[in-house]
Amino acid sequence: MSVLEELQEKYAEFKEKRDWEQFHQPKNIAMSISIEASELMELFQWKDNVSIKEIKQDENLMAGVREELADVILYSLSMAQRLDINIEESVLEKLDENRERFDEETSEEITKELEEWTR
Amino acid sequence: MSVLEELQEKYAEFKEKRDWEQFHQPKNIAMSISIEASELMELFQWKDNVSIKEIKQDENLMAGVREELADVILYSLSMAQRLDINIEESVLEKLDENRERFDEETSEEITKELEEWTR
Amino acid sequence: MSVLEELQEKYAEFKEKRDWEQFHQPKNIAMSISIEASELMELFQWKDNVSIKEIKQDENLMAGVREELADVILYSLSMAQRLDINIEESVLEKLDENRERFDEETSEEITKELEEWTR
Amino acid sequence: MSVLEELQEKYAEFKEKRDWEQFHQPKNIAMSISIEASELMELFQWKDNVSIKEIKQDENLMAGVREELADVILYSLSMAQRLDINIEESVLEKLDENRERFDEETSEEITKELEEWTR
Secondary structure, X not given: OOHHHHHHHHHXXXXXXXXXXXXXXXXXXXXXXXXXXXXXXXXXXXXXXXXXXXXXXOHHHHHHHHHHHHHHHHHHHHHHHHOOOOHHHHHHHHHHHHHHHOOHHHHHHHHHHHHHHOO | OOHHHHHHHHHHHHHHHHOOHXXXXXXXXXXXXXXHHHHHHHHHOXXXXXXXXXXXXXXXXXXXXXXXXXXXXXXXXXXXXXXXXXXXXXXXXXXHHHHHHOOHHHHHHHHHHHHHHOO | OOHHHHHHHHHHHHHHHOOOHHHOOHHHHHHHHHHHHXXXXXXXXXXXXXXXXXXXXXXXXXXXXXXXXXXXXXXXXXXXXXXXXXXXXXXXXXXXXXXXXXXXHHHHHHHHHHHHHOO | OOHHHHHHHHHHHHHHHHXXXXXXXXXXXXXXXXXHHHHHHHHHOOOOOOOHHHHHHOHHHHHHHHHHXXXXXXXXXXXXXXXXXXXXXXXXXXXHHHHHHOOHHHHHHHHHHHHHHOO
């Protein structure tokens, strides 16, 4: 059993014990992922041009990031489980698609554009 | 190496080849997670009271869900990697916290409240 | 001066007094709108199939909605002001576009589809 | 009739003609506001440290901002109308609250903190 399946099983057990599976319909789980992602983003709202080193030195911030990121992932695992989606497969597939879509030429164009905007 | 580390490594390689790591600052990755989560949610926007069975029979919808979910997870893995966060540990920690926070009594209260609202 | 301009002026005054205009760059304001919209959505997260009448009778819920909606609108007004966008004009333009895009035939198709999904 | 009421009336008319009011339940409208806010944010995703002047010179970007901002506002007006919320009143109330909450001392502390992070 992979770590992903292990985490999914533990979360399913948590919900089953509380009889909460009934409320975790895909539409509501999708809302939960979005809400938790927004809470994660809020932690970085006013932190412009702060280096990764500085972020990692801020213990409070890091505790918040760990927690909100865990929430995003937990709900994502839950969505996958309810809909029988194999996460490993889907992510590998998406990476393949991205590799094709962003071939050398396209990638270079995007890099140029990004460099122009992010100074 | 766990499946999570494997996926993280493959994604890092993809970005490195394109020299895109420079743009993937935590603040921007957090925005990306939120944007992709919103696209995932959009797929369910007008689908009220649709059963999981029906969702799984809708091939177009399922392809969309797989893709947007993969995006949410890819960016989440990227965030974790940039900030040296161990996802497995963080998720297990969050589950422990949830188990404590939602003890039997609290869970039953929440269930009652949820049953009242979701009919 | 229209009510929109009046509200914009009052909000600008609030920010000016605190010297906060410098932080309200369009990218950050866009994040703020998204974060507040997510907080508004969170209020309805587990409220499926609840009638408008029931929502209006829930004083706590309504106070929350009023507050989060005000935040969404305040930041939207701020974005418009910073970029010299005339809200009234933009909204009327968007309505014109929608009227064209959703002609009778298209609208009827969408209605059928929506009726099929939302039962 | 204020400009806000005028816009609300025009949007209600648009929905009525298509018989779409039935789908615009508060929960779904809240999701719509969040989805449109995310699309607005996406326009600024990779634009770090870009001045307002530069944004205003980018016609494509400005057209996108006008459109997505109009969507956020249209759905916000719709939410207010469905729940009999007076937007002008709510926004003025929120501004009063903010003025109290962010008194001189608190504001100065926040400014210092923000200046430290956003360089």
